[in-house]
Amino acid sequence: MFGAGGALVVIGLPVVETSPDHSLTAAGLFLQLAAALAIGVMMVPRPANERDWVATAWEALPLGVSVVTAAAAFQAVSQRAGNLSLVLVVAYLMVTAPRLRIRQHRWTYWWLGRAAATVLVLTAFHQLRAENGALFFAEAVVQPATVLLTVLALQLSLPLIAAARRRAPRYVLADAGAVLLVQLVCSATLAPGDSTDWQGTWAIGLVALCAAAASYFLRSEPGALWLAPAASVLLLALSGGGLLEVELILGVFAVYSTLMVVAEPQRIRKGWYFVAARVLTAALALVLSYDLTASPTVVSLTFAVVLAAQHAVRWIMRTRLTEVPFQQAAVWITLAGQALLPLAYIVGPGITTALGRDDDGGRWVVLLELLMLLASAVVARKLFIARGALYFGVYAVLFGVLALGPLVTFGGTFLVSPVLGHTGTAATLLLLAVLASFAGIMRRRRNVPVEDVEHWLWLVAAGLSGVIAVLISPPAEDWVLG
Known part of the structure; x- marks a missing residue:
């Protein structure tokens, strides 16, 4: 009750205070916040199992007061005061989380701490820009979306490490999915456009790495296998056809698919990952070769x-x-x-x-x-x-004979002129038809067993050679067809 009353007093302080620097309000805010956080550190229950955990006012008070005082600090005092209050809140949440025994209880505080830390980074970045002007890095103005995307990538390591150690909480997939969704939104605002701005490329590459890592480390979670394919499609759409961005996407997910061939226990999925690795590797080679040459x-x-x-x-x-x-x-x-x-x-x-x-x-x-x-x-x-x-x-073989002839014209500097004329092409095809027929006859005489699918190989070769020779024979000399 006293904590709630103190929070109401804090909200009313800006109304009655006449000082332009709001020093009284700031002092009241930080005293109230410090007291609430101290109560939380000492009184938050730490049961050994979930059945023993019961929500108490001692746990709700620090969280509620944190929201009220932080909002009041930003609105009534200054951005610097608001950021300082967020520092205290983040410190409280990060100190409290490791002390809790129940995994889900502990991760609730980790999630709250990560959310508060994300807000703190954004507000601190806003304060930095307000006091010092635009922040440049590599000849580009750093955007808030870039900062948010990078911070979220660092935060994603926490649930992934927990999953690798088999200590992940419930809803860890929702955690990773939410992070990736926000990152994709940030990437959309930083879509590559200006060739001198590195942030769009950074966003595409970083989100691709995060999506691949999440799919790999959370592969035991139902639905995690769709994170990488969905992210790859969306990132390709956001890349705008930029070659470097496409190369990053293909390279990251080619490596991911290769790793999943080994890590995936299900045989059918292992096969699909193998196919994906081959396709992505070939596509990467194509794009990279075109980009270079x-x-x-x-x-x-x-x-x-x-x-x-x-x-x-x-x-x-x-x-x-x-x-x-x-x-x-x-x-x-x-x-x-x-x-x-x-x-x-x-x-x-x-x-x-x-x-x-x-x-x-x-x-x-x-x-x-x-x-x-x-x-x-x-x-x-x-x-x-x-x-x-x-x-x-x-x-x-048949295509090669036609390519040696004059039916198809080529440019370049080597073998520009056809090697075979119309007569030579038709005669070569007829010779191939004769050789194929002879091979078929000899195979039958020797009683060489032939599998069903290859039983008519000689006939197909001879027939196609003869038919093509007849079709291209009009420009050839008369003796070719007799």
């Missing part, structure tokens, strides 16, 4: 090397990835990507020319990518038992 040729070759390297990584890690599902599916997806890459590159030079950019690629790029596809198809068939992978080899 702005060359479609370098981007295409980088993607080709990354896709081919994924086969090598799978072979090297074959004994450690036995528990990861979708291995065969990943092989087929990689081969499909390698098959589409030369087609995408052929379309690319037209787009590049339309944009007024020069590129030093050309025919040799397509041939090199097709050669890597052919080698990958053979490796997939022999080492990964991917039955049917040789059909991609047939595709690579």
Whole structure:
């Protein structure tokens, strides 16, 4: 009762005080706050279990008086007085929390202390700017959203450390989710725009790290696995297409997905994380190569090397990835990507020319990518038992013959002119048809067992070669088709 009466007196002091510096009000505020906090330190109950805990006035009084006196200090005295009152409140909450035995009780004080500390940082930053003007760092005016986002990132370490030590309270996922939500709002206000302002990039990278860390350390919490995907999508939208920001997002979540392949106990989820790691790594290589060179040729070759390297990584890690599902599916997806890459590159030079950019690629790029596809198809068939992978080899050979001919024109400085003419292209395709038919006949004569999916490989190769030869034969010499 006396505490409540004192709080009412504190509220009324600014009305009756005539001193311009409000010294009497300030003295009353701090005396009342100090007394309430001292009562809390001495009288807050510390039961051993939750059933013994009962809310008391001794616990409510310091909290209520803290709110009243801090608000009155800001409104009636000065910002400096308000910040000083918040310092006392934060100190009280941080000192009281470790002394409490019940985990949820203790974390309630941690949460209140973090909230009060966040308000204190923002009000102190406002006071600093009011007294000294704008604060510059790295040639940019530091924004309150940057300060708030950074403070929240530091605070997020508390629940994550508790989760790593298996001492997290209930609602820890809600704690992390609320922090990430506020950080995303801050990132939206700091969206990258001015190339000289580092704060948008800092916000994107820091929130990506926080989201990945929260998803990793809270992975045992229901729903935590959605934190990283949701944050990555929102951050990509907020990045505005900035290459550095996109690289940060892809890099952070690629590392996160790789770590989750090992940490995730569920087999299906482990497989999805494995797929995500491969996709994000390939995307990062693409964006990074374009950022460094702005060359479609370098981007295409980088993607080709990354896709081919994924086969090598799978072979090297074959004994450690036995528990990861979708291995065969990943092989087929990689081969499909390698098959589409030369087609995408052929379309690319037209787009590049339309944009007024020069590129030093050309025919040799397509041939090199097709050669890597052919080698990958053979490796997939022999080492990964991917039955049917040789059909991609047939595709690579036929596409390579067409790329050597005059049907597709290329720029660049190397292999600009076609290696084969119309006649040479058609004749080569007919020769391939004959060789494929001969291989099929010899296989049947030797009674070599063939799996069902590859039973008609020779016929497909011969048929496609012959059909394509007929279609492109009109410009060729008459003797080609007899």
